Amino acid sequence: MTLSDDLKILKEIDKEISLLNSAANLLWWDRATLMPIKAAEERAEQISFIAVLIHEKTTSKELSRIISNLSKNITKLNNIEKAIVTNYSWKLSRINKIPKKHIAELFKVIGLAQHNWEIAKKNNDFKLFAPYLEKIVELKKKEAKYIDPRGNPYEVLLQDYERGITLKILDETFNKLKRDLKTLIEKVKKSSKYGKEFNLKNIDFSIEIQKKVCQEISTMILDDNERFLIAKSAHPFMTKISPNDLRVTTAFRNDPLFSLFSTAHESGHALYEAQFSEDLKYTILHDAPSLGIHESQSRLWENQICRSKNFWKYYYDSYKQAFPNIKNVPMEKFYESINIVRPSFIRIESDELTYNMHIIIRYEIEKALMEGKLKVKDLPRIWNSKYKKYLGITPKTYSEGLLQDSHWSQGSIAYFPTYALGTIYSAMMYEQMLKENPKLEQEIAKGYLQFVKAWLRDKVHKHGATMRTPEIIMNACKKNLDPNTLISYYKRKFGEIYGF
Amino acid sequence: MTLSDDLKILKEIDKEISLLNSAANLLWWDRATLMPIKAAEERAEQISFIAVLIHEKTTSKELSRIISNLSKNITKLNNIEKAIVTNYSWKLSRINKIPKKHIAELFKVIGLAQHNWEIAKKNNDFKLFAPYLEKIVELKKKEAKYIDPRGNPYEVLLQDYERGITLKILDETFNKLKRDLKTLIEKVKKSSKYGKEFNLKNIDFSIEIQKKVCQEISTMILDDNERFLIAKSAHPFMTKISPNDLRVTTAFRNDPLFSLFSTAHESGHALYEAQFSEDLKYTILHDAPSLGIHESQSRLWENQICRSKNFWKYYYDSYKQAFPNIKNVPMEKFYESINIVRPSFIRIESDELTYNMHIIIRYEIEKALMEGKLKVKDLPRIWNSKYKKYLGITPKTYSEGLLQDSHWSQGSIAYFPTYALGTIYSAMMYEQMLKENPKLEQEIAKGYLQFVKAWLRDKVHKHGATMRTPEIIMNACKKNLDPNTLISYYKRKFGEIYGF
Structure with a gap:
């Protein structure tokens, strides 16, 4: 041969x-x-x-x-x-x-x-x-x-999801993040605004119109509707059937924002898959090099873009037209309502700021399990003590505690950290975009999102799995994994909302 | 081993x-x-x-x-x-x-x-x-x-679709059918009613309500909605994904009856697949023994049941409620409108009576092609002369003539006869049901369809491909393939409508 x-x-x-x-x-x-x-x-x-x-x-x-x-x-x-x-x-x-x-x-x-x-x-x-x-x-x-x-068993398994990240890096990153998040969450809780935020969840929104809004959000992110499809499922997800057949699902709850932000999130995943280089079609490289970097793409669209004040400066008028029952709610109130911080039990329903605490808790627990420092029978005690310590709350049931996620039952261990890594990557990317285009936020406020898409395509998407994640991050963001960028972003955003 | x-x-x-x-x-x-x-x-x-x-x-x-x-x-x-x-x-x-x-x-x-x-x-x-x-x-x-x-090449290919049927049988059957159909079509054309039938096609019907009606028709035929799904496609079809996942599609046209009867047709196919014996799951036997017998199932529900006067005695009131714009149309007029006979060019849009002439024309042409008695370049001339001779009309374009169907381009030759065989089988089955249950038509007029489903299950469906079609037909109908049964059914039905 x-x-x-x-x-x-x-x-x-x-x-x-x-x-x-x-x-x-x-x-x-x-x-x-x-x-x-x-x-x-x-x-x-x-x-x-x-x-x-x-x-x-x-x-x-x-x-x-x-x-x-x-x-x-x-x-x-x-x-x-x-x-x-x-x-x-x-x-x-x-x-x-x-x-x-x-x-x-x-x-x-x-x-x-x-x-x-x-x-x-x-x-x-x-x-x-x-x-x-x-x-x-x-x-x-x-x-x-x-x-x-x-090898350390946890580190070995981690490589399946986030190749190149070591336990040393994770420990340093998460310890720093945990400390700073704790301080920020405390500040929010002490704010005079806390508990008095405007809350949209109590307003009734039609599912039909929610669907229309989801379609709009998805079209804003994905442009070309001949390659994409949105459907409804019990839990939102994105899947690639083939390079030109990318599917986003969403779910509808009493809370109208759930479908909106889940659509933005999954559309971010889809945009990544849509912008791989044509050369990579039908190869193992037509994929992200890690779950964390895939997650950074969904996070960025969900949080940095669609939960930002600038995005709503552009979009709020047409959103109000879709839902006339909030026509008297000022944009600032609406913006506040989509960014309420409140420690809670269920990871996938948590707010932007407290989200990563859920991940850190799981990381510490599953690492200890794999290293033999913790036994399954001691899980309930450890789970509750960590929730009390990190988020100040104690779950009343196993179902809202350590039984909430299906991942462990599927054998997915060492998978959770990728959610937090993705969140950190997304903040780093957004900060770098702002550096390269100081007018970016003004553009977003006018509904112009092309800079973001092109930047992501050139720095991240088109490479597929030809490079490893740490290399892509270094090239795109000019630095290694850095939780401080995420913390600074949180300080700016939630400091403004909660006045600290 | x-x-x-x-x-x-x-x-x-x-x-x-x-x-x-x-x-x-x-x-x-x-x-x-x-x-x-x-x-x-x-x-x-x-x-x-x-x-x-x-x-x-x-x-x-x-x-x-x-x-x-x-x-x-x-x-x-x-x-x-x-x-x-x-x-x-x-x-x-x-x-x-x-x-x-x-x-x-x-x-x-x-x-x-x-x-x-x-x-x-x-x-x-x-x-x-x-x-x-x-x-x-x-x-x-x-x-x-x-x-x-x-072997004769046409007969050899025919076995892929309708094993056990010879050219001798087809020639005898189709010649008899052709003669009698010609007589019947002439009678219809000479009727004083011809050209003065009440026509529903000019009335406007909402697609949304058509969808609801299709769902109702399909539920009547299929009962259990945890195994079935209806969707929209350009051309209606039925497919089995797996024994408990049967999918029917329909299409919507200006003519509201198109979606209704295509749903009945495809649901008939689905009911067949739904009633195979459990033992046959995951085997080559979980299938019909021929296309013709599969088609008999769609025909039976479309024509013998859903285009019958008795069915509409039961269903017309709720149909009128769905479409209030026909609330003043008497049931007899409506029944007439869904059974208008009119020679036309497009097979899949033709009426119940003239339908088989389209099949016979194709049979004669593709058999001659395969036997080397006809060349492709002579097709347009032959096509037009047969349409003139058998249906009294001449297509003005190739598109409404010999280019209308995709089958030949897909390499499906010797496939068309199964449509006519299915139509004959359906009439034979329905006649036998009437013999075994003289009250059947009264039951249908009350919306009770269980006898039909049970008869089909026991005599046809449950056997899957464990028996061959001629054997199933003989056991179920007590005779071999017989076009006279179909002709008698046509005489009764269209004789009543057109008064001959």
Whole structure:
């Protein structure tokens, strides 16, 4: 086999994996948005079968041989080929170390764990879920050991989601963030405004008009509606079916802002996928290099743009036209209502400022679990003491406490930190944009968002997974991961609202 | 390998093919209903890749070995196992005879033919499409030769769609049908009512309310809405994603009856798929044994039930409530308007009586093409002369003539007869139901449709593909394919309406 034969087969396999992912993603998307309820079991079989095909293709001897061969000749490849080979090389170096038996066992436990987590959450019964979580922790520790017997198990798993971030970096970053967030939250609580904010949640908004507003928000962010689609699902998410088929979902609650900001959030994810370079189509590089940087894109549109005063200077008039029942609410009051800070139990419903405290709590807990410093049975005590200490509140039930999220039942451990990293990246990017374009906020106040989109495309999106996240951040923001930028942004924003 | 090993692997492969079909069907359904337009090319790649996987699984050496082995031991198998083996055996005996190269070439030509057919139809330019049709005819002749070098090529291809029906049967059936239809159409044209029928098409109906009516019609036929879903597409169709996930689409035209009857039609198809025996799940038997018998199910609900006077005795009051703009139209007038007979050019828009003439014209033409008695360049002349002779009208353009259908461009030759066979089967089934339950029409007039559903389930649906169509028809209707039953039904129905 010549080098070019190998490259040809690699590109074919890469494309086949990408096509299988399209089918899998459509099966997932359809399940969450449309599928008749009685088909749930059949759909699970379809999804799992496609997952098996993808796993077989990825772990085939042929792919391993080709990657090993091309790795030895890496200097002869062009930049995209190099990146494809190094990405697969890294992926195979992990996946090929895990015995098939282990994966099968993990999937079996996860199946049971998810089912029992649902019942446990519904019945507020932690004891029902605990044995499954214990088994998952044990298996994930084992998995980390397979991959790197000498590494810290949490750090090893973290690489699946945020490659290149170490425990040292996370500890430093989160400790700093925690300290500063605590101070800021205290300041908000002591503000004379606290508890007297104008609250929109009590006003009634029609779902039909909410849908129209979501469509508008999404069109503002995504422009081209021949590549995108919005649908309704129980939990908002974004999925790429293929490069020109990007799907955003939203959900409707009593709170009209939930659908609006979730649409902005998911549209931010979609814009990222929409702006990958054309060259990367049907390759492993048509993807973000990490979950954190993907999250930075949703955060940036949700928070820095759509929760900003300047955005509403532009958009509030037409928003009021859509919802005449707030026609007498001044813009400043409305802006206040969408930025109320209030420590609360449910992560995905929390405000912009307190959000990261939820992440830090989870990080500290799951790291301790993986390092063997904490046992599953002690979770309720630790959970409550951390909520009391960091946010000043104590959950009354497991369901609004440690049973709220499905992630652990799905075996996703070391995943939570990416949410906070994404938030930090988004603040760093926005600050850098402001430096490069001092008129940016005036432009946003006029509804002109092209600078933001072009900046993101050139500095972040178009690279796909050809570069690693730390490299992209350094090139785009001229510095490494830095929680101070986020803190400064919070100080400015919430200082103005709460008067400190 | 023991027999039970072979059976186990066969069941696995059978299930895997079924799961891949689910993914393929969802990709098709989504493309027709929701997919953003720019993703068309990517979607074609996904669908074709899944088709290749299905083809690879079906033509694998392992499956051939297992089927051949089990065929030799067929007496040791239970009835379902036997039917699975004989179905695969028949399928492989055809597919394995066609060289891969031929399939690749056919797919390439079809791709170009479809594209050029679309342009040709738009521009009324037969010459643009003719060379592609010539190539398709040539390749389909070759394909028939691969399968059976000594058979009549049309008859060989027909077996893919309606196994067990010979050219002799078709010729006898269609000649009889043609003669009688001609007489009946002449009678209608000479009726004093002809040209003076009450016509609903000129009345304006809201799409939103049409949707509601479609939902009602579909619910009447399908009952259980946790297994079904209705969506909108350019051309109505039904697809099974999986046994408990059956999808019907409809389309909306100026004519409100189009969406109503297309919903009844597609729901009839869905009910068939919904009532297969549970034992057949994930096997090749979870399917109709032929297209004609599948079509009989859509026809029966569309025509015998939903275009009948008794059905409207039950439903007309609530229909009028949905559309108050016809509140003064008496039921008899409405019934007349949904059964107007008028020779016309477009098959899928034709009335119940003249419909089969379109099929017979196509049958005669495509059979002559395949037998080498007719050349593609002579098609326009033949088409027009047959329309003049059988229906008394001459199309003014190719677009409303021989370019109207996409089937030939898709390589579907010998497929049209199944539409007429389905229509005949439906009349035979309905007549037999009436014999077994003389009160059936009174029941329908009260909206009670359970007898029809149960009869269809027990006599037709539950068997799936465990029996062949002629056997099912004989068992259910106590006679072989018989066009006279259809003609008698037409005489009764249209004789009453047109007074002859």
